[in-house]
Amino acid sequence: MAVRQEGNALSRVVNDPVSRRKFIALGGGSAAAALLVACGSDDSSTTTTSASGGVEPVIEEKFGKGDVGILNYALTLEYLETAFYADVAKSGLFKGSDLATIRKFGEEEAEHVTALTAFVKKLGGKPAPKPKTEFPLKSAKSVLELAGTVENLGAAAYLGQAAAIKGAEVLSAALSIHSVEGRHAAALNTLLGESITPDGAFAVPAGAPEVLKSVEPFIVS
Amino acid sequence: MNKQELAQPELAEVHLDVADGADLSRSEVILKGALAAGAVYGAMSVAPFVSRALAMSETGDVGILNFALTLEYLESTFYEEAKRRAGASGELKSLIDLIGRDEDEHVGALTETIKKLGGKPVAEPKFDFPYKNTKEFLELARTFEDTGVSAYNGAAPQIKSKEVLGAAGSIVQVEARHAAAIRLQNKQEPSPDAFDPTLSKAQVLKAVEPFIA
Numbered sequence: 001m002a003v004r005q006e007g008n009a010l011s012r013v014v015n016d017p018v019s020r021r022k023f024i025a026l027g028g029g030s031a032a033a034a035l036l037v038a039c040g041s042d043d044s045s046t047t048t049t050s051a052s053g054g055v056e057p058v059i060e061e062k063f064g065k066g067d068v069g070i071l072n073y074a075l076t077l078e079y080l081e082t083a084f085y086a087d088v089a090k091s092g093l094f095k096g097s098d099l100a101t102i103r104k105f106g107e108e109e110a111e112h113v114t115a116l117t118a119f120v121k122k123l124g125g126k127p128a129p130k131p132k133t134e135f136p137l138k139s140a141k142s143v144l145e146l147a148g149t150v151e152n153l154g155a156a157a158y159l160g161q162a163a164a165i166k167g168a169e170v171l172s173a174a175l176s177i178h179s180v181e182g183r184h185a186a187a188l189n190t191l192l193g194e195s196i197t198p199d200g201a202f203a204v205p206a207g208a209p210e211v212l213k214s215v216e217p218f219i220v221s
Numbered sequence: 222m223n224k225q226e227l228a229q230p231e232l233a234e235v236h237l238d239v240a241d242g243a244d245l246s247r248s249e250v251i252l253k254g255a256l257a258a259g260a261v262y263g264a265m266s267v268a269p270f271v272s273r274a275l276a277m278s279e280t281g282d283v284g285i286l287n288f289a290l291t292l293e294y295l296e297s298t299f300y301e302e303a304k305r306r307a308g309a310s311g312e313l314k315s316l317i318d319l320i321g322r323d324e325d326e327h328v329g330a331l332t333e334t335i336k337k338l339g340g341k342p343v344a345e346p347k348f349d350f351p352y353k354n355t356k357e358f359l360e361l362a363r364t365f366e367d368t369g370v371s372a373y374n375g376a377a378p379q380i381k382s383k384e385v386l387g388a389a390g391s392i393v394q395v396e397a398r399h400a401a402a403i404r405l406q407n408k409q410e411p412s413p414d415a416f417d418p419t420l421s422k423a424q425v426l427k428a429v430e431p432f433i434a
Binding site for chain 1: 319322324326327330370373374377379383384391393394395396397401402405410411412414415416417418419
């Protein structure tokens with residue numbers, strides 16, 4: 001069951017100075033899947049992307065101000081995950097317990113969408129629209145790898161916003177989603193034969209610029 | 222005599238008594254509750270409660286960090302013992318080594334952070350883990366990891382410092398990853414719910430109390 005990453009599939013390395021994560025895009029002529037690996041020398045104290053407080057400019061610009069902006073950013077990522085799992089479940093690439101896991105994770109992402117939408121409305125904001133998405137679904141192996149990428153990135157994305165959230169209730173909700181994304185990531189890493197904690201004992205956050213850059217290939221409009 | 226059973230009803234009463242007027246923190250209320258329990262059940266029964274409640278009465282980020290440190294001590298000791306006691310082999314053995322290392326690092330980081338903030342790290346408690354085989358070990362591991370996730374998630378919104386919050390978030394994600402991996406070993410759903418539940422400090426202490434010797 002363990003599926004391993006092939007080293008020769010890695011074609012491009014982009015070093016992002018903000019969080020010192022390395023992005024490795026999977027090439028091969030098709031839509032590139034971004035795969036993220038933690039930089040070995042990461043130190044949690046240097047990666048508090050939004051520790052200075054305040055919402056990242058790219059979030060304010062694309063998703064709105066304050067907690068509404070952060071929630072809409074998260075909502076967009078959850079829409080993406082939900083669509084991904086729905087496409088994967090329909091692809092016929094998985095059966096049995098793997099399919100059951102994919103369905104279960106997809107249902108949980110859909111619940112996140114519902115909760116975040118309600119939260120945005122509660123704060124008087126307008127929920128972000130559902131993006132049109134497209135994912136490369138070639139083989140069970142590549143899909144599992146993409147799922148692992150998406151979940152690890154999702155967990156890092158939530159962690160990257162924690163310190164910027166103002167409302168205690170919003171923070172509480174974000175945290176209880178964040179740890180579920182972490183659970184998904186670890187389960188997929190187990191399935192992939194990869195470390196459950198690729199960053200080591202301290203998970204590394206990801207800022208919005210790098211997260212949005214990584215998901216860009218999957219958003220059609 | 223079960224200390225826990227004695228104290229709980231008293232806590233509830235005292236909580237009501239001080240509800241109006243006084244701006245008492247929850248830990249102060251619990252401390253008063255422990256003293257009240259002592260008044261009812263005699264001084265002998267109160268000592269462990271007072272010491273524990275005093276540890277909890279630390280306010281602010283240092284209090285939360287010391288609470289977290291106690292949980293990390295528990296997990297760290299649990300996995301250290303498991304290397305000898307859990308009867309694990311293969312994948313589970315590697316997992317125990319990995320998780321144990323992470324918990325040790327959490328203990329180290331929390332201790333350093335508490336010192337940095339001018340606080341005094343709590344002493345490592347003595348623990349007693351009642352499992353007899355791998356299956357019972359796994360069930361206990363699941364309980365500790367899931368409780369750890371809920372404990373951090375419950376405490377984090379009260380953290381004042383953005384840096385401390387970031388560190389707590391970084392640790393809780395790792396606890397969640399441990400929880401998922403342990404659950405898979407246990408043939409359980411890695412993420413049973415779409416939202417991890419939160420637990421209050423008092424709920425967490427009640428959950429871990431039976432394992433503190």
